[in-house]
Amino acid sequence: MAPRFHWLTLPDGEVGYLSQLFNLSEQQAYFQFLMNSVDWQYETLSLFGKQVVVPRKVAWYGDSEAVYAYSGVLHQPLPWTAELTKIKQKVEHVCGEHFNSVLLNLYQNGADYMGWHSDDEPELGDDPVIASVSFGASRDFKLRHKKYRKSQQPVVTQTLISGSCLLMKGATQRYWQHSVPKRSLNKVSEPRVNLTFRLVKLAEI
Template sequence: MPQAELEYFPHFLNTEKANFLFEKLLKEVSWQQQNIKLFGKEIPQPRLTAFFAEKGISYTYSGLQLKPETFSSEILDLKQQTEEVSGFEFNTCLANLYRDGNDSMGWHADDEQVLGKNPLIASISLGGVRSFQFKHKTNKNLKEKIELQHGSLLIMKGIMQHYWKHQLPKTKKDVSPRINLTFRQIQ
C-alpha cells in the first residue's frame, strides 16, 4: 500500500493465551455503550467500549469524552508486550467489543491532534475474525482489507493516518464476538 506503513503479526498471542484473555476481558471489563451524534441525531454507538489510561490522561473523539479506568494487569501486560514489538511507548488503550456482525466502526483516520503528527496505533484482536478495510483518502481506487485473526497484532504507523482511512464494517455473516484493544500515545 503506498503511503502506508503496516505491520501484521497474525500469531502475536498463542491460542491458549488469546482464549483466556478474551473470556476474562469479556466478563471483567466495564463495557459501556455511549451515544454519538450522526447527521444531527443522537444514536447508540454500534459497539461497546472501555478506555484505560495512565493517571491524568483523557481522550475525546467524535464528541465523546472518555473517562479512563486504570490498566488491569492483563491489559498492562499486553501493553508492555506491544511496546516491545513496536519499539514505541503507549499510555492509553481503547477497548472495543463487537458483539456480532451488526456492531461496527465506520470510516475514519486516527489523526486527532492529541495523537501527534505521525501516530503509531497498535491493535490487538481477540475473538471472532473480522474484515478490516482500508481506503486511500484521495485515490478512491486504492482499497485493501485484512482478516484480523484471533490473537493478532496490527500496527499502523508513519504517515499512514494522513493518507488512509480504515473501518470495521457491519457484516451479515455469522461472526463470533470480537474484542479489539487499540494502544495509543496521547500527548
C-alpha cells in the same frame, strides 16, 4: 526468534501485521477476561445534532492523565488492570513503541461494525502510532486512501485473526481511512474484542 511484522505495500502509509502475537492459551484466557471484566459501555455520540449510539461497546483505559476528547466528549481513562498491563507490555515490546492508553471495542457479532475513519485526533500528535490487537472472531479490516476513487485504487483488506497485532504508523492516519464492515450473522456469529493501544500526547501547561 522474535516475531516479525509483515508490512503491507501501501503508498503514503506504514501498516504491519503480525498474525500470532498471542498463543492459543493466551488468546483464550485474555478473551474470557476481556469479555467478563472490562467495563463495557454503549457510547452515545452527537452527530449533526442527533444522538447516535455507536454500533459496538467500548471502554477506555490508561494513565490517569491520558484524557481523550472525541466527538465533543472528554474520556477520562479507567486505571490499568493487571491483564491489560501485561497485554500492553507485550505489544510495546514487539512494536518498539510506548503507549499510555487503550481504546477497547467489543463487536458482539457481524452486525457490530466500525465505519470509515482515520485516528487523527489532535491528542495523538502528527503521526500517530496505533497498535491493534484482536481476540475472538476474525474480522476483515479495510483500508482506503483518502484520495480513493473506485476506478483507480483498490480497497486493501487484511483479515484480523485472534491473537494478531496490526501496527499503523508514519503518515497512515493522514492519508488513509480504515473500517471494520458489517458481516452477515451466518458469516460472523461470534464476538470479537479489539484493543487499540495509543499514545495520547499530554497537554502542555
